[in-house]
Ligand SMILES: Nc1ncnc2c1ncn2[C@@H]1O[C@H](COP(=O)(O)OP(=O)(O)OP(=O)(O)O)[C@@H](O)[C@H]1O
């Protein structure tokens with residue numbers, strides 16, 4: 202949000218923004234002094250200032266930004282690949298009921314299987330590289346996207362397709378003018394879920410093996426009993442997730458601008 | 469000249485016969501209504517006319533040519549407006565022309581003109597959810613007319629609208645059909661609508677649907693359904709249709 206839009210906002214919206222800023226300050230204050238007040242030791246919950254100091258120390262000494270970048274890159278690549286694959290399979294299965302019938306038991310099994318359990322397997326296959334992490338991410342992102350696209354294709358009113366066909370539309374035109382745009386709202390709902398899962402996929406891969414990424418720093422912090430370092434990595438992982446989610450929401454609000462405001466507001 | 473013709477058309481779904489041995493012909497510029505009990509195969513006939521579904525036996529012809537697939541000269545309109553929520557009204561109206569490869573400038577111009585004619589000039593850039601049911605159906609009518617079809621197939625186009633809106637839309641449609649000399653097949657459950665709108669009314673039997681009667685509506689002013697509604701002859705036609713459809717027996 203730009204400063205200009207802050208100024209032009211409705212008074213009640215401005216009040217809400219001020220409210221959430223205030224809440225954030227209160228939260229930081231509570232984090233700083235709350236644990237001490239309740240007698241919680243620093244190695245359980247380090248105060249905010251300690252975590253900040255640890256952050257600066259890790260940036261200087263532990264290549265924190267490099268590791269963050271690696272994790273973010275894996276999340277980004279895994280997310281994009283998983284989404285593309287999910288869209289592709291969603292449409293393919295949605296358009297071919299027989300393919301869905303034949304494949305549905307396997308899809309269901311894969312969907313129920315805890316995807317993170319594949320991380321050790323992928324590490325056996327690909328070693329301590331970025332690939333197993335990306336692969337777990339792809340796997341975990343794939344399902345919500347595919348299921349939503351599949352559902353959207355199924356839910357499309359066949360009369361709309363018939364209308365297009367009556368205008369002599371060919372298969373490709375039916376896809377680009379009807380099926381694809383019709384699937385976008387559910388697709389974005391799937392992308393939002395996928396965005397929150399993508400970080401988990403990469404993190405689990407990093408925790409299982411390797412010496413790069415925030416997952417690696419997390420396990421090092423754990424080994425050293427360095428609670429502040431653990432907090433720093435958790436916060437950075439969350440920020441990566443928020444950034445991805447924010448990108449999805451920003452694209453969504455541009456693409457789905459036609460939806461009535463109340464349908465879009467639910468973020 | 470016959471615009472639309474069914475020759476001894478039968479349609480079966482599995483073992484069930486939906487329509488049987490239907491023959492009908494609609495001349496250029498004629499408006500014909502199709503009326504009959506629910507489930508008798510009216511929509512089935514219309515789908516075969518649009519080339520979306522093949523007949524099990526018999527022939528469907530448009531302008532003397534066998535219909536095997538959708539045809540640019542035939543457009544259909546349903547009870548549902550089927551407007552695409554991601555397109556503005558003008559973009560929705562352009563859909564058919566866009567599919568048929570009309571250039572952007574040309575189709576936009578035509579869509580705008582039609583929307584003005586269909587009395588939606590202020591809603592050109594609105595999205596469908598911002599329009600009322602009657603306005604949406606007007607937009608659907610504009611979309612149907614935009615491809616400049618010679619034959620219009622309409623399946624209960626106004627049955628989801630309230631009585632007043634319906635009369636206004638019937639009036640608009642009646643005028644447009646007369647002005648542009650379009651040929652139309654109109655399915656309806658509304659006896660007065662059938663009488664007010666059409667040159668002829670075809671009455672179908674229970675399933676398997678056959679055409680059991682043809683009534684020629686001998687009232688002037690086909691271009692003004694509103695005027696026709698008030699004509700004293702209407703009551704007589706209603707009685708005739710009620711008898712044919714055995715409406716009183718069904719209620720007894
Ligand atoms: N695709 C289909 N598969 C199987 N049966 C069908 C199919 N389409 C229609 N039918 C059957 O054919 C019969 C005629 O259906 P149709 O929709 O043409 O009736 P209708 O006269 O339009 O009825 P209504 O006035 O209620 O719209 C019905 O019994 C219906 O169940």
Ligand SMILES: [Mg+2]
Nearest residue numbers: 510511512623
């Ligand atoms: Mg019907």
